[in-house]
Amino acid sequence: MEWLRQYVISVTTAAIVCGIVTSLLKSSSVKEVVKLICGVFLAYTVLAPITGMDFSDLAAFYPSYSQDAGEASALGEDLARETKADIIKRETEAYILDKAKELKLELTVDVSLDENQIPVSVRLSGEASPYARTKLQQIIANDLEIAKENQQWTG
Amino acid sequence: MKKAVFAIGIIFLLAMPVSAAQITAPTVPESGAEVMPENNDSFGLGLMELLRSALIRIQPDLREASKVSLGATAAVMMVSILQSFSGSVKHAADLTGATVTTAVLLLSTNSLIRLGFETVTELSEYGKLLLPVMTAAMAAQGGVTTSAALYTGTAVFDAVLGSLISKLLLPMVYLFLALAAANAALGEQTLRKMADFIKWLVSWCLKTILTVYTTYMGITGVVSGTTDAVALKATKVTISSVVPVVGGILSDASEAVLVSAGFMKNTAGIYGIFAVLAVFLQPFLRIGAHYLMLKLTAAVCGTFGCKSLTDLIGDFSTAMGLLLAMTGAVCLMLLISTVCFLKGVG
Structure with a gap:
């Protein structure tokens, strides 16, 4: 100055x-x-x-802003996607556990989602009679469209 | 009803701990922390609290402005007495009067111009922190295209305005004052047209930028909003094509994310508006107090019949007006952008 x-x-x-x-x-x-x-x-x-x-730098606006805007909105999109995936996973697991409870089963459940956030596979662990296991497999296949070959049982 | 809405909001927030922790408005800068309202729940009450805090703190500045005005009035009164003599004494009185009045007013004016510059810089810096937050929150709510367009527009216009103010308009205010002082010293209207041109140029620059900016924001809101609304509809169609149970879960999750992202966006936006106003209001009122005092002084000095010095004081108040317009323009730009983000998708 x-x-x-x-x-x-x-x-x-x-x-x-x-x-x-x-x-x-x-x-x-x-x-x-x-x-x-x-x-x-x-x-x-x-x-x-x-x-x-010298006004030369006034004209140098600003291709980087477009990139910054893209990054900021991508951050928001990612947060929303992660949160949504988290909610879908938890709700799907809660649904399976609810059905398992109706069959008197005590299980732990871990659901995996595909890139469109649709449940595609599930890992179940815990004791279950063959009848209860088959019944739950059917429910998961019918209600959640997770094919039997994508249902992995342990324990 | 309000409590129920608030409780639902809290439940949704708790349902998504990761994003809730990450999308928050940047903390208010230190200069605005004193007047920042503690209660942000009600916009109206917060605004009143903010205004009250700022008005309480303006009193010392009013006293300071009064002192400056009294000094200028005394100088003009002395010169008016000297001007009653004829010949070279009158010319000398013009010259001395212009020098003394400029000296009396320039000290406070200079510090106010610096205050205006600091406020503009601080607002601009806070805007740079707030913009990505609002963009992310709006994108999380489904307004990906709109948020990116609003961000780009605001950032570019803010940078243009910031650069114009610091490189051109503020120096122009100094030049305006120099011309006004020189004009008064000459005792003629030689430089009046040039000073008027500078005043017009500064006002025109600010008005044009704000008009173009609001037009851009309006058009962008409509065009990008439609794109985002179509994308959201497409998502709903996809969800409805899945089996009922999974579809229900997906729909619930989408709804929860949209509502909680909207809640976070509103919270961050309202905090951001308060923070912008907290930074802006006190300097604006300080400059405004000096502006009004100088207007009053010019009106009082007009009665002494010393036109050149009355015009000079009027020019100093015009300079304060230009400064108010500059800080106001930057603040208004940030407020408009935040409101556009708050308005949401579609």
């Missing part, structure tokens, strides 16, 4: 000098000529630094 201070001082000083010079002269044709010269001098003092201003 030093240049600005210098600029303001120079404009004000030039004006004061012009004011003093014109006030010293009595009304005559000489005074008119001096006023004209003072006007030209003042105009030059005011305009000279403006012509030298």
Whole structure:
């Protein structure tokens, strides 16, 4: 801002000098000529630094903003997708556990989702009679469309 | 009813701990922390609290502005007495009066211009932190295209306005003051047209940028909103094509994510609006107090019959007006963008 201070001082000083010079002269044709010269001098003092201003970086806007915007919205999308996947996984597991409880089974369940967040496979662990196991397999296949070959039982 | 809505919001928030922790508005900058309302639940009450805190803190500035005004009035009164003499004493009185009045006013004006510049910078910096948060929250709510378009528009216009203010408009205010002082010193209207041109240029730049920006935001909101609404509808169609139980689970999950993302977006947006206003309001009121005092001083000095100095004081108040317009424009831009984000998808 030093240049600005210098600029303001120079404009004000030039004006004061012009004011003093014109006030010293009595009304005559000489005074008119001096006023004209003072006007030209003042105009030059005011305009000279403006012509030298550099606005090149004003034009350098800003392809990076588009990229930043993409990144920010992708972050939001990812958060929503992760959260949604988390909810779907938990709700699907809760549904299976609910059905298992109706069959008097105590299981642990781990559901996997595909890229469209549709449940595609499940891992079940815990004790179950062959009847209860078959029954639960059928329920999972019918209600959740998880094929029997994608239902993995352990324990 | 309000409590029930709030409770549902909290339940949805608890249902998605990861995102809830990540999408929050940036903390209010230190300069606005003092006046930031503690209660953000009610927008109206928060606004009133903010305004009250800012108004309480403005009193020392009013006293300061009064002192400056009294100094300027005393100077003009002295010059008016000297001007009653004729000849070279009158010219000398013009010159001295202009110098003394400028000296009296320039000190406070300079610090206010600096305050205006700092406020613009701080608002701009806070906006840079708030924008990605609002963009992410809106994208999480399904407004992927809209949020990216709003982000890009706001960031570009903010950068253009910030650069214009710091590189062109603020120096122009100094130039305007220099021309006004020189004009008063000359005792003629030689430089009046040039000063008027600068005033017009600064106002025109601000008005044009804000008009173009609001037009852009309006058009973007409609065009991108339609795209996002179509995408959301397509998602619903996909869900309805799946077996009922899975479809129900997917639909519940989508709904929960949309509602909780909307809740987070609103919370972050309202906090952001308060934070922007907290940073903006105090400097705006300070500059505004000086602006009004200078207007009053010019009106009082007009009665002494010293036109050149009255015009000079009027020009100083115009400079304060331009400064108010600059800080106001940056704040308004941030508020408009936040409201556009809050408006949501479709």
